[in-house]
Structures are given as C-alpha cells and as structure tokens.
Amino acid sequence: xxxxxQPTSMDCAEGRAANLPxxxxxxxxxxxxxxxxxxxSQGPQYIIHGLKNNETNEMASLIITEDRKSSTLILPHAxxxxxxxxYCIAVNAGGTSYGKLTFGQGxxxxxxx
Amino acid sequence: xSGVTQTPxxxxxxxxxxxxxxxxPRSGDLSVYWYQxxxxxxxxxxxxxxxxxxxxxxxILERFSAQQFPxxxxxxxxxxxxxxxxxxxxxxxxxTTGELRSTDxxxxxxxxxxxxx
Numbered sequence: 332x333x334x335x336x337q338p339t340s341m342d343c344a345e346g347r348a349a350n351l352p353x354x355x356x357x358x359x360x361x362x363x364x365x366x367x368x369x370x371x372s373q374g375p376q377y378i379i380h381g382l383k384n385n386e387t388n389e390m391a392s393l394i395i396t397e398d399r400k401s402s403t404l405i406l407p408h409a410x411x412x413x414x415x416x417x418y419c420i421a422v423n424a425g426g427t428s429y430g431k432l433t434f435g436q437g438x439x440x441x442x443x444x
Numbered sequence: 445x446s447g448v449t450q451t452p453x454x455x456x457x458x459x460x461x462x463x464x465x466x467x468x469p470r471s472g473d474l475s476v477y478w479y480q481x482x483x484x485x486x487x488x489x490x491x492x493x494x495x496x497x498x499x500x501x502x503x504i505l506e507r508f509s510a511q512q513f514p515x516x517x518x519x520x521x522x523x524x525x526x527x528x529x530x531x532x533x534x535x536x537x538x539x540t541t542g543e544l545r546s547t548d549x550x551x552x553x554x555x556x557x558x559x560x561x
Binding site for chain 2: 334365369372373374375376377380385418431433434435439
C-alpha cells in the first residue's frame with residue numbers, strides 16, 4: 332500500500348473551512364484514497380473516499396489532484412466537534428493486502444472558538 | 445452510531461490471564477476486522493475474517509486468536525496477557541463484495557479498552 336504523508340497538526344477557526352492535505356506520491360492505479368477521523372479514543376469514523384474524481388458527501392469534500400499524488404479533505408464549516416485526528420489512507424482494491432487499513436500518525440485538527 | 449457493537453467496553457485483568465473480546469458486525473456485513481491501538485504503536489491491523497474464514501492477517505501475535513461464527517459475530521481471544529497488551533481493541537465490519545476491483549468501506553465499533561495489571 333502506498334505511504335501517505337500528513338501534517339502533524341493543524342488549527343482552524345470555528346465556522347471556517349478546514350483543508351487537510353495528504354501526500355500519496357507513490358499511489359498505484361488501483362488504490363483508493365480514504366479518510367477517517369478519530370475523536371478522542373472513539374472508534375475511527377469513516378468520512379469519505381475516492382479514486383480519481385472529486386467526491387462530496389454530507390460530511391466533507393475530497394479533492395484529488397489529476398496526477399493522484401495528493402489530495403485535500405475539506406470540512407466546509409468546521410465546528411468544535413470536528414476536533415479529532417484525521418487519517419488519510421491509501422487502500423488497495425485487490426491483491427494480498429485487500430481489506431487491510433494501514434493507519435499513519437494522522438493530522439490532529441483543533442477547531443478553535 | 446456505526447452499527448458495529450463491541451463488548452465489553454472496559455476490561456481489567458492481570459498478567460498471564462486470558463480474555464475474550466466480542467464483536468457484532470453491521471447487519472449484512474460479511475467481513476470482520478480487528479485492530480489494536482496502543483500508545484506507542486498507533487492503530488494496527490490484526491486480522492480479517494470473511495464469512496467465517498480467515499482472509500488476511502496482520503501483526504497478530506501467536507498468543508492472540510480470532511474466529512467468526514455462523515451468525516457472523518466474531519471473538520478475539522487474547523491469552524498469556526502481558527502489560528504491553530494494554531490497548532484499545534477495535535472491530536470493524538464491511539460488506540465485502542468479493543470483487544477484485546472493488547473496495548469496501550470499513551465501519552468501526554466503539555472499541556474495548558483492555559488494561560493488563
């Protein structure tokens with residue numbers, strides 16, 4: 332699975348958009364980009380995933396560059412409850428590593444009042 | 445609420461003991477995954493079961509074993525416990541279509557916090 336690189340921490344003001352970057356320069360053609368978050372020792376929560384195209388759901392938007400080497404998770408209007416560790420993970424669609432999520436250190440997002 | 449349930453929420457035991465953690469997947473999900481989260485190692489994949497069969501294995505110790513039952517719930521057995529086994533243990537589930545080019549989103553349970561004294 333491709334390695335992902337994220338900033339260790341980021342801050343955001345409440346009500347503003349939070350843009351969390353992720354670098355995955357070695358991603359292969361059959362690897363999806365998944366985002367999860369973990370709020371204070373709770374179970375990781377699925378946010379969004381994509382392969383090539385930009386994606387949007389009720390929680391967030393995912394922007395993937397055309398060369399697929401990086402992506403950005405956008406929380407359009409951050410709230411205090413969005414304070415969490417955000418994980419960007421490259422997930423293999425098949426092969427022997429199918430099914431395994433490899434979590435890195437993630438980005439600690441702190442939303443300030 | 446992800447729909448994945450785990451019991452117990454907390455477990456305190458002594459070194460050398462054996463414990464069993466239980467996971468019930470979301471309705472309709474055939475795959476169950478186990479992860480361990482300790483302070484020094486982060487979140488690590490342990491093992492995956494699909495429809496009762498072991499499908500993928502990660503960094504799971506020989507002292508640990510898992511199984512998935514016909515009703516699709518899963519148990520993770522930890523034996524000869526050591527202080528270093530203290531961690532959060534998460535279970536996740538997914539549909540698992542079985543198609544090679546598709547992915548499955550894993551949904552996580554709330555976890556079991558194991559403390560070994």
